[in-house]
Amino acid sequence: MKPSNLPRIAILGAGPIGLEAALYARSLEYPVTVYDAGQAAEQVGRWGHVKMFTPFGQNVTSLGLECLMRDNPRRELPGAADAVTARDWREAYLVPLAESFVLKDCLQLQTTVLTIGRTGWRKTDPPKPGAPLPPFRLLVRTAQGQERFDSADIILDCTGSYSRPNWAGDAGIPAAGEIAARPHLSYWIDDIAGTKKAHYAGKSIVLIGGGYSAATTISALATLAEEHQSTWVFWLTHAERGAAPLPRVTNDPWKDRDRLAARANNLALRCDGNLEYHAAMKVEELVCHGPDKGFRVAGTVAGKPMSWEVDRVIANVGYRADLTICQELRVTEPTGDTATGEPGYHILGMKSFGRTSSFTLREGHEQIRKVFAALGGKKGLDLYARKAA
Numbered sequence: 110m111k112p113s114n115l116p117r118i119a120i121l122g123a124g125p126i127g128l129e130a131a132l133y134a135r136s137l138e139y140p141v142t143v144y145d146a147g148q149a150a151e152q153v154g155r156w157g158h159v160k161m162f163t164p165f166g167q168n169v170t171s172l173g174l175e176c177l178m179r180d181n182p183r184r185e186l187p188g189a190a191d192a193v194t195a196r197d198w199r200e201a202y203l204v205p206l207a208e209s210f211v212l213k214d215c216l217q218l219q220t221t222v223l224t225i226g227r228t229g230w231r232k233t234d235p236p237k238p239g240a241p242l243p244p245f246r247l248l249v250r251t252a253q254g255q256e257r258f259d260s261a262d263i264i265l266d267c268t269g270s271y272s273r274p275n276w277a278g279d280a281g282i283p284a285a286g287e288i289a290a291r292p293h294l295s296y297w298i299d300d301i302a303g304t305k306k307a308h309y310a311g312k313s314i315v316l317i318g319g320g321y322s323a324a325t326t327i328s329a330l331a332t333l334a335e336e337h338q339s340t341w342v343f344w345l346t347h348a349e350r351g352a353a354p355l356p357r358v359t360n361d362p363w364k365d366r367d368r369l370a371a372r373a374n375n376l377a378l379r380c381d382g383n384l385e386y387h388a389a390m391k392v393e394e395l396v397c398h399g400p401d402k403g404f405r406v407a408g409t410v411a412g413k414p415m416s417w418e419v420d421r422v423i424a425n426v427g428y429r430a431d432l433t434i435c436q437e438l439r440v441t442e443p444t445g446d447t448a449t450g451e452p453g454y455h456i457l458g459m460k461s462f463g464r465t466s467s468f469t470l471r472e473g474h475e476q477i478r479k480v481f482a483a484l485g486g487k488k489g490l491d492l493y494a495r496k497a498a
């Protein structure tokens with residue numbers, strides 16, 4: 110296919126996967142537009158203080174490194190084996206990539222994709238065998254509040270899931286009171302040792318959740334409680350009684366992730382350092398008494414009713430894909446695959462894993478390779494291998 114005949118690609122999200130997908134598309138001369146509701150790698154900035162479990166070399170691609178070195182041959186980057194925080198990675202690699210000569214013209218930052226359909230077509234229209242589907246029609250809103258329609262032939266939805274936390278209540282639905290309380294509690298990995306220290310030091314805190322995000326939070330809270338003895342933490346998880354909250358991955362290739370799980374499990378089972386741990390918890394009620402007036406958390410622990418009155422609540426209960434932007438298309442809820450049921454609409458990155466939190470950047474880079482190999486009809490196409498050689 111000649112470059113001028115190549116399909117127009119719209120990439121939703123200028124996060125780590127959207128940026129890499131854009132670079133891959135540009136390298137193959139596809140016409141591409143990248144939209145981001147905020148700044149480049151905005152979500153990564155929100156957990157910038159977190160030490161990544163993968164070393165720098167696993168978080169970048171050969172195409173990305175080549176692009177940065179082409180722009181500035183004297184650029185200094187962390188070494189491949191270096192442990193980095195998300196902030197180090199964002200500043201050294203992701204932001205310069207977004208500002209690179211190759212990408213800067215195709216980025217539309219502070220431009221939110223509100224919803225997508227197909228021109229002159231409805232989801233309920235009967236299929237016309239053999240007839241091509243019309244192009245995608247995107248309703249986008251700029252930072253100034255102006256709305257307009259754009260058009261594309263292929264959508265790569267890389268909008269992530271970090272901005273869409275799950276509910277803390279039993280059965281995955283909100284606990285009673287949680288909808289109203291939502292703006293007052295934190296669903297994120299707050300910077301407890303840094304910018305949020307004063308918010309948590311000396312307070313009583315309920316932490317809900319038993320994954321790696323909760324492990325990061327409990328580890329930071331335990332350190333805080335050592336410094337500020339009046340801090341008291343109640344850690345609530347679904348895990349079975351007597352079992353460690355975090356399952357350890359046998360021979361985990363990411364040793365920092367395994368160390369984090371080990372530390373969190375240790376804290377739960379030892380229960381010292383101003384920490385109470387409750388397994389087999391079902392949260393039924395999560396009521397906020399008003400801004401900075403505390404919370405009531407209630408439910409059952411191993412079937413027995415329990416409740417707490419605390420100053421702060423952190424719910425690290427995972428994230429889910431937001432499908433409202435594509436609800437006028439036949440996109441199914443993602444479970445690890447980039448295909449969606451809608452021809453030409455691919456979900457990549459963290460969002461493609463739906464409610465599963467095990468996504469890694471390496472897997473995202475492989476998704477990009479496969480999607481472009483399929484688009485070009487060349488199964489073996491691998492720009493990463495070519496550039497690395």
Ligand SMILES: Cc1cc2nc3c(=O)[nH]c(=O)nc-3n(C[C@H](O)[C@H](O)[C@H](O)COP(=O)(O)OP(=O)(O)OC[C@H]3O[C@@H](n4cnc5c(N)ncnc54)[C@H](O)[C@@H]3O)c2cc1C
Pocket residue numbers: 121122123124125126127144145146147148149150151152153156159160161162163220221222223267268269270271272298322434457458459460468469470471
């Ligand atoms: C705390 C934490 C630690 C992690 N550590 C690692 C690690 O060490 N190693 C590893 O491999 N992986 C790690 N991950 C997993 C994963 O690599 C990251 O979540 C990564 O940021 C996912 O990239 P993404 O591009 O899919 O999504 P995101 O980084 O979430 O980017 C999505 C982008 O889409 C934009 N957006 C959203 N909606 C719209 C819209 N409607 N219109 C326009 N733009 C929109 C957002 O502003 C954002 O910039 C970690 C994840 C978390 C949460």
